[in-house]
Amino acid sequence: MANPPTVDRKLFLGARLKRLRRELGLTQTRMAEDLGVSPSYLNLLERNQRPVTAQVLLRLAEAYDLDLKTLSHDQESGSAGDLAEVLSDQLFRDLGVPRHEIAEVAETAPGVAEAMVRLYRTYLEKRRLSELGAVGRPEEGTFDQPSPSDWVRDFIQAQKNYFADLEEAADLLSAELKAEPQEFHTAARDRLARRHGIQVRVVPVDVLPESVRRFDYHRRRLFLSEVLTGAGRSFSLAYQLALLENGPLLDGLADRAAPPDRPTRNLLKVSLANYLAAAVLMPYGAFHDAAERTGYDIELIRARFGVSFEQACHRLTTLARPGQRGVPFFMVRTDSAGNISKRFAGAAFPFSRFGGACPRWNIHSSFRTPGRIVTQIIETPDGERYFTIARTVSRVSTPYAGEDAELAIGMGCELKYAERLVYSKGLDLAEPVATPIGPACRICERPACPQRAAEPISRTLTVDDFTKSISPYPFASS
Secondary structure (H helix, E strand, O other): OOOOOOOOOOOOOHHHHHHHHHHHOOOHHHHHHHHOOOHHHHHHHHOOOOOOOHHHHHHHHHHHOOOOHHHHOOOOHHHHHHHHHHHOOHHHHHHOOOHHHHHHHHHHOHHHHHHHHHHHHHHHHHHHHHHOOOOOOOOOOOOOOOOHHHHHHHHHHHOOOOOHHHHHHHHHHHHHHOOOHHHHHHHHHHHHHHHHOOEEEEEOOOOOOOOOEEEEOOOOEEEEEOOEOHHHHHHHHHHHHHHHHOHHHHHHHHHHOOOOOHHHHHHHHHHHHHHHHHHHHOOHHHHHHHHHHOOOOHHHHHHHHOOOHHHHHHHHOOOEEOOEEOOOOEEEEEOOOOOEEEEEEOOOOOOOOOOOOOOOOOOOHHHHOOOOOEEEEEEOOOOOEEEEEEEEEEOEOOOOOOOOOEEEEEEEEEHHHHHHOHHHOOOOOOOOOOEEOOOOHHHOOOOOOOOOOOOOOOOOEOOOOOOOOOOOOOEOOO
């Protein structure tokens, strides 16, 4: 178990403590017994009339198998950031909601904050369709819930991108396969043939022009496109095994999540099957050990397990097993236009929920150095610093006349973990050179930013005839 955090200030965690108790279905009396305190003292803690001591934090961790950082660290920063981004819209400009009110709502009423975020997302979708000139009346219910991808992304993030049941199932399947990582492809094909009567065929691209994998249930054949890399073919085999051998588990997890409709449920099941496939290819214990021993050298890890760079990065965001945690990474995948297609985080995520990544983060410039890992230390407006790496990837082999499929992967963690990473060797982590970045421009108050796309909603635009500023949208400092 981790040591208690160093407390430089008093920790008033009443709202989080109360929410934890309710999530566990405990009364104040029962939780007080578990923590060895009186019910009246616990009541004072929940009302923020007493700070939470290190001893209470330790007892919480021991009684409920918690990571101390989930309580001692500001876990609501994401909610506060999302809500701030919503309130930065011109629609709310006249309200001038101060930061402390936003933080207070996110802390004490996270459900209300999330409700506002969902309403805003619906508003954006309706506005987008209106701007595209959508005609006709939408079907009932079209806008009363998030899109399937948004819902699934939020659900996975609410679980901190870790599913203990899937990890256990993956460990069992990996043990039965008894295959070294480089032999997984052969072992998986044999198991599909012997246990399930399924033959695997790699077919020309013109046979599967619009897909890379297709399972013919009636003919018991799994077709893989020739454009898949070796890592992609192995992942496809692991995915098929995950569905065939753990279908009831995947169905149960998807049903318990209570998605709002069938398309969302289907997408969630696929996402969970992908998680399980990755865990089969990269079993938790072996993967965690390799990550720690190599200093999280992704190229070495990728080669050891026979996976792609992106697959290894994604797996690194899931290392949250109690007692065997890894560095808590966040991950973003984006195209050259800045469109984000994947976000995962094992900890706080410092970027915009509704927009793209800040242009000052070098994930964008990585397209100029394809295939090379670039590092950067970034600093968000709240003073938090993160160590990041970025690199371009290609998910499939692209024919000469085909469209460019190059994407960029960005990974990062809080700066305090950087010393554990091989990529930080030789850098001054005590006094680093940090690049200031921000969230969406409308809530970013970084001055003199040459890449600013809009003035912050909390500041007054100061344009005059006599001065040309670095930023196209100069604003008053207060």
